[in-house]
Amino acid sequence: MQDSNETKIKVGFGDSFREVTINISGPRPYHPDDELELIGKSPNRTDAEAKVTGAARYTYDRKFPGMLYGKIVRCPHANADIKSIDLSAAKAMPGVKAAISFQDAFRQNAVRYAWTGVAAVAAETEQQAELAARAVKVEYEVLPFCVTKEDSMKDGAPTVGRQNQENVVMASPRRDRRRGETQEDFEKRVEEMGERFDELVKEADKVVSAEFNTQVQTHSPLETHGVVCNWEGGNLTCYCSTQATFNVRREMTSRRGGVGAENATVHCEYIGGGFGGKFSAGREGVAGAMLAREAKRAVHLMLDRREEHTDAGNRPDAKQELTMGVNSDGEITCYRARNWGTPGGGGGGAGAHNDAIYDLGHVDKIEYAVRTNCGGARALRAPGWPQGAFALEGMMDMGAAAVAMDPVEFRKKNDRHPIRIEEYDIAAAKFGWNEKFNRVVTGGGPVKRGVGVASTLWFARGGRGCGCTVRIHKNGTVEVRNGAQDIGTGTRSIMGMVAAEELGLTLDDVQTFIGNTNDPQGPGSGGSTTAPTITPAARVAGYEAALRLREIVAEAKGWNAADIELKSGHAVHKGDRIPFKEACGLMVEDQIEVLGQAPRNYREGVAGTNAGVQMAEVEVDTETGVVKVLKVTAVADAGKIINPKLAESQVRGGVIQGVSFALFERRVMDRQEGRMVNANLDQYKIVGAADCPDIDVTLLDVYMGWNNTHVMGLGEPPIVATAAAVANAVHNAIGVRVTSLPITPQKVLAALGVKEAKV
């Protein structure tokens, strides 16, 4: 292990490796023959005990002396212009210490969906704040609205936006302004894309087409969004339930953000779920900071469950009209997708990734965003992918059937991913695909069984901009620090493991600190990039700290530093060894402190994307329409697996949330008043323990290249395929396809031709 530049490393997995030459700085990537003591083992996560005993303190739990409670005033109308906001009555209420109007704070004069915030108050107790919020007088000009994209797309539909914004906007493809594409060239490109499809589809041996629909899913984290803010002069301390501590810090210190703190420390040691909805402090966070400044007291402002459902993001819905041309040998030659999805009242993305994963030949895809008077979309665990995969994988099964191929063989025929192509066989063997898919059922009761398969693609290579501190104290205590948050995936633990490995320690031997922006910069937990971004920095820090310690030991003991190894809790030199703690005691100074920076990603490696294959087995009661997912076999990869137990948990979590998306979750909008009627966790149904399948996880250990730990992220990939596999299994069970998520009993019955079930 040296800081040379050109180094040969091995990349690959299973028994297939190749050698590549890369430029590196710092430690060379793990080698398949390295004797790693900790990496690849499954110690319990460092915060497990704190979480299960309730010792872990979340944002919600934070208290300051004299702390006030904030409450946001919200508009019940789905579309309205604000005429005036009168805070005077609220300010005169008992206990009220601060009140702000969003007209003043955010120059917000329009409300484009129900339960948009318009003002905020802070009072001594939660109850006083709630009563004061109700006393704020807001005068609205109420406008007509549409809360479904179907209504929004009708001729003469009310306009959702302002200033002549159209309800339906073509979102992709887009004119390439950077390359100077003219509008005319752009239109020509789109037209040619369509014409080419038209030609190819005529030539195809078989053509399949269908329309798929998916629902709006809300994030529904257990802990809602919110902050606890406290000022000391111009310095802000902000506890925030966030998956991007440094984003929040930037927002709080930005001059444009409305807070403009001179300095801000953002804390998020524990977070009760984020799923992509917590990258920003949000209006609630900024309002919390503003109220605290006005009141000169700490303010606790957390959303309630209705606010969380309606004003904290969602996965947009999607209508997907798809056509696929297939040759009789199973090769897909062309593919057309027309997508519509609602990003809510604003613009922004509502895409469905239904043109990826496989080689689909010529792709002609056009996507539209449809504005509605509903809360805005935000990233939600693999944004665009589960809904896209549901439709695409439905098409894959239809394509396979059209050419009488086994669905797995049909996928393999059109799959170019070097990892996934192996994963099909692993999954099929573990699941028993061949026996189950070809099972002949005769007679039997109303309950039918079926199986389905679907695939995953993800891009979790991570990147730079991350540091990690390792401190070794003279008394043998080791700290590992990064300022980013652990969204729940176990970032804190794997960061500690990677650093501990370099020092020959166990995870219990190091203290891990996370979620404090005074520590080195870390990434937001998005795109499944946290692990591949933090672990290389942790490794560099651990590696350099180990070098320093070895030098200290070498000097004190008269050993040769290059011959000293830190392993099994000892400094080992040929036949001699001293315990780690004793080695630390040889320091002259109090501590070794190293700030490691994540090196730039290498240019070579395996694939560079995550693959994954899932197979699902379901039981469908054809009389009641109830679907039960019995089993999901998930084969997943994420580069090198640092802690198999934590990685497996990510896959399980993805599958569980995927089942929930497949069968239960959906936002229901009342079309009369334009409000969400199931904005709670009673009627917004999320999968429960009794609905969870048996989940069998297989993780590949891939020496990916790209960075010094070979790690890729795994938060998002496991959710991509689940709903698609479940839907395909339902089709296999009952012989008809339910083309709309969630697959409710009503939809199953309608698909089966029960006339009363048709809406």
Added chain:
Amino acid sequence: MKPIKMALPRTLDGALASLGESFDDARLLAGGTDLVSELKERTAKTDTVVNLKRIPGLDQFQQTERGLEIGALVTLQQIIDNADVQKGYPALAHALTEAANPNLRNVGTLGGNLCQKMRCWYYRDDTYPCLRKGGSTCYAQDGENEYHSIYENEYCCAIHPSSAAPVLIAHGAVALIAGPNGKREVAMDEFFVPADVNPYIETVVEPNEVLTGVLLPKGSESTTCAYVETRDRQAFDWAVCGATVNVIVRDGKKINTCRVVLSAVAPTPLRRKDLEEMLAGKEVTEKVLDEVAEAAAKTAKPLEQNGYKVHLTKVVLKRAIRQAMKG
């Protein structure tokens, strides 16, 4: 949650004295699984709550010469675990096992299960001034109504979600009610108030009365009572359709007398004497099952989005009859 006042009487008389002439004056608190959510969502108009938990005796089972009395404060889980219930009224234990989740069953009480408010997302949302909350319209009639009533839904189409009630009705149970003028008893059959009689209340218990328990009369024990429900989610969820069939007297494969109650399909549990009569004296064949199911379906008046509940009612009804005949 709005500020509330709570009375904690130690006697039944003390509780009665704390109640008023209107439900807006005071509401009774037992397990709180329903009332607390009403207070949080501000759908309960009262700010006074009378907590029954200190009153001795309300959380007891009693075998008397009249039968098995279950106190109003007995929890759903205690009923499920009770040996007398398991032996004599297994369908009741089963129905409650299907209800809610372990946490709620450990807290929720029989009285609360019977006196809980309606299930309807408009009723449960304080921003919709619906008929049942004293407003002028039922929003679900023309709104999002896939879970709503398919019977007796002209005025209010919320559903009464009690899963204990249909089984108690099928067993001929009696509600025990205490009031300022002493005690009274009402057949469970007549305990619930149809929406077309009065859409503002759910049961015959007056604002100044307390449901103290339920009597399962001697001789009402039955192992041939079956409760079947279907719901979207197997974990905690509300029944979408339920059917209870109690074959009281049979003659070999023939039903002599029986009781049929449909639930989660109307603003009250719905005893169906017409279907009982159809079944009386019949051997249960597939043809008879179809006829009874069709008769149930024919009387339904589904709304725009809940026609599937008509189909499901047929399914659960047939399953309940078959299961009851198996005994």
